[in-house]
Amino acid sequence: MSPHAQEQDPTNAYQSLSETTEHDDPRWAFGSGFEDVQAEIEAPVPDGADAADLAEYCLMLGDDALICSHRVSEWVSNAPELEEEVALANTALDLLGQARVLLSRAGHVEGAGRDEDALAYLRGEAEFRNVGLAELGDDLDFGVAVARLLVFSTWRLALLSRLRDSRDPVVAAVAAKGVKELTYHRDWAARWALRLGDGTDESHRRMQAGLETVWPHVEELFRTSDVERRLVDAGVATDPAATREEVDAVLDQVLAAATLTRPTLPGRGTLGGRAGRQGAHTEALGHVLDRLQSLARAHPGASW
Template sequence: MNTHSHTEEQDATNAYQSLAETVGHDDPRWAFGSGVEDVQAEITSPVPESVDAGELAQYCLMLGDDALICSHRLSEWISNAPELEEDVALANIALDLLGQARVLLARAGHVEGGQRDEDALAYLRTEAEFRNVALAELGDGLDFARAIARLLLFSTWRLALLQRLLGSRDPVLAAVAGKGVKEVAYHRDHAARWTVRLGDGTPESHRRMQAALEGVWPYVGELFRTSDVERSLAASGVAVDPADVRDEVDAVLDEVLGAATLTRPQRPAVGTIGGRGGRQGLHTEQLGHVLAEMQSLARQHPGATW
């Protein structure tokens, strides 16, 4: 038993080292949220002049919830990925997003008055209080192609947002973007490589990758729908109007899909109620399943620490 465990530990270490060398990170623990502490001191920075604190808190929740929920979905692949290296890679991507979510939720809690910390915002809100886009909450049914399709769309869109947030007037958003651009560039590259590998692989892998794209594509439209909060904060130099990144995202996706010999889906976007979606707290039924699992321990043992 001891020998077997030692061998497994060595395999995991070798796989991790190989992956770290492949993606070129100098920090040997890049995957475990290192560097997040660099922006912790800025969480209490004053709200930029002429910016509404309530709107800033809502915007931080939007970006934080996107990362938090997508991170949880990716964590479901741990021990279920098709190979050991992919177990490590998806876990690392999930941890990157979790690190971003922690800072953004902490900033939201501080800006709104300090009565709720990052844990309260993550574990004690109801579905209607979450502000993530629907794409982040979609389940995979352990269909690896679908997980890759979702990650490709999500990371391509998020990277475009973060690149523009580098110049945000809010120091925390700018700091998250500064670290997040490097992280999410790797996420996008990882998803793109798998998309090409599957799409331009065997007839079966091509079929499944195309079907996965068809399944998630109806949720792309919401990514570029501008909420009132985003519009207001974009005008003041704090946020990004998501409609402004659509051409860039489309160009990247067209390039990846072309290399993967995949066809861009033509499925219509999922309808909304009065133009309202995840940014206004209207979600798919799948978010309820995510929160039931993610929040269960904190709700059963209020105030517990570990």
């Protein structure tokens, strides 16, 4: 059994709410979690793993975090309460911290001379490897924002819980730190889903509508790419399809408590069998990158 297997009950979306948090808990820390970041990022590729596959996998995980971080950050100055605005800002920073390390690892492993900034700011849409859910906009509809974060954090927590045993030291370290962060993200979203779903008629309607908006992007989360299959065999990656039972159990628990109905909408289709992991995105990613990359592209090579 994995040494992490008994640390938490993955089907209990509220477990961490009753846990004691130490003052030095790095839950909201913005950083890598490494003592010597550069040494870890430059660690050798694990035996049996292909360097190109590892770079691609780090882009997948890093792009998920980067793009979702940007979407969450759009709520800064727009959240319904100051406390929630701070929570959302810190959630965005947590995800950005994960993205920075993963993109740095991808840049080092691919060996093309690109650092985290080049990968974040100088790639085109087709070069990004995030899932469609991460790029989904919410038009500042709080119900959609809560639904997106609930599904995303539940799924990513299930992934990172398994990746703590990855044979790649960077992936394993990001996962170990990310589990603490994502547990809080998931619980924050679960509490708001409960508050809205089991609140007034209007809050219930809007939370249910948020789920309906998000749901077509859920199926993609459990598709396994060829890169992931090869890295699963090498002990580096985890199969996203294997997280489905856990994710479904958590979401069903939250939706039942919130008196919400699980949507039955079909999943978003692919483009010739390609989706986010293969660089096929919705137009929403273009809007994200327009804002995310505009300054770096307007002043290439500038530093402050």
